[in-house]
Amino acid sequence: MSRLGTILILICLAFLSSSHSGQQQLYYSDIGKLDFTSDAPLEVIKANSGKLAGVLNLSDRSFSFSIPMNSFMGFNSALQKTHFNENYLETETFPKSTFNGKIIEEVDFKSPATIKVRAKGKLKIHGIEQDRIIRCTMKINHGNISVETTFTIPLEDHDITIPSIVQQKIAEVIDVSISFSMREMK
């Protein structure tokens, strides 16, 4: 084989090993908790899901989160849950909400600490993407990284329209809180 061919294969091996070592750095969970509250003048609606999933790459601080939208429980009636899925979030067309991006700050994942970080990325709900920076509290322990945060989602940002007849019952801005604890991905 020519010298060029050998070099190509070497480069290729380098790629393979780098991707392999990259995978060693992944932290993961699929049982994160997400609660949301719609606090409107006439009605308070609360729902939660325990199926928030996410993976964090320690080497470049990139992350990817997703949550199945039909996993929410709570609400004030079963019909309200159906409305949430069928009319507002259209979960059959848009089954997942996602947040993909990167942590802005440099983080030393090796030493245990509690730090404040900003997660910058694209938040996709109801098929509509918005650039967001979300402030989180991150706790780093040995073999365990947990993230807690609260933030808001304006329904208008994601093209979720509320008919005027229920405008007093659904808040225009939804409060979200997240509690997420990851372990190394096997």
Next chain:
Amino acid sequence: MDRIKILPGFIIILLCQTLSGQSLEEILNQKLEKEAGPEYTMATFKAGRIINGHSIQNTEKGDLLFIIGHRFGTLNSGFYNFFGLDEANTRLGLDYGITDRINAGIGRSTYQKTWDGFLKFKILRQGTGPHTSPFTLSLVLGSDLNTFKDPASEYEKTFTNRLSYVTQLLAARKFGPRFSLQLSPTYIHKNLVPLKIDQNNIFAIGTGARFKLGNRISLNAEHFYLLPGQSADDYKNSFSLGVDLETGGHVFQLHLTNSRSMIERGFISETSGNWLDGDIHFGFNITRNFGLQKKY
């Protein structure tokens, strides 16, 4: 000659790049797919009834539904009867979710002063992932008691004589978010029939469909085909068209039907109205949900 040797190298490089270039989102999705549990199809129909007949939709565990069904007189009864609105048939019903898969219901109809009760079991559930089926299958077992005092009757109307039974298999599939179709083979048994030639055992095949027009409105249709026999000769097949409208907490079903009754024995085996003659009843079902256990 060198070019030929370089080519496989390039291909390998491309392969390697696709391997290492897998995005974090793809890694996450692969991991989730591996661990996914069953996902059951939701909202195949909007309510527990397509129009008159049962749909595979169950009342969720701990929910109590109060259903007010109303059928007016026929549209062809003219202006004097205000196109049927002067006359009214009602059924007041309660449906309760014992579990997510077992429902029980009772009702009282104007039609022949009838009491009815049913149990509905969900046997198979449509969905994706393990333990799901390509369609949903439910079983309905019902019974009704005709309490009408008929002095002209030649028979002594004992309790047993007044009873009828219905057994239905409901097989439904949701084809995408907009369209659902249901087949409902039905067996009706009447303990007492007026004449010797009348059938005690009646078989019918029901077809029901829902087409979503928008987020809060859908178009429904329902037909029951009576298998040939005396009942099919004496009566008409039930056919109904309707819309489901939703407003928070309520489902309104408005429809046009040639059936007066809202219980299976009535609308499947005793429909006398003919659509082509204008024997069409305007009607509605209003469903109000009471959550008895706060767990949604």
